[in-house]
Amino acid sequence: MLVLTRKLNESIKIGDDIELTVIAVDGDQVKLGINAPRNVDIHRKEIYLAIQEENTEAAAKGSLDLLKQLSDSVKK
Template structure:
């Protein structure tokens, strides 16, 4: 992990398209502004992890549904 120190209004560049700016510091809370292209998803980590968990559940459910459908079509083919 790279650790950098920044003061209010100082920035960090990530590649050519992303800039993080320290907007304010109040006690233990740091506010960060992020400039990035619209196609870059930006989430707090806990939100990102929740989205990943939901996507995994949805994929598992979809996989089971597809397997059930395929299983049913195989059984149907055996009857023909």
């Protein structure tokens, strides 16, 4: 993990297209501004993990449904 120190209104560049700027610091909260292309998905980590979990569950359910349909068609 790379650890960088930034002050208010200072930025970090990620590649050519993404810039993170410290917008505000209030106690233990830091507000970040993220400037990135529209095609880059940006989520809080807990939301990202929830999306990944739902996608995994949906893929597993879809696979089970497909296997059941295939099994039913073979029985006929």
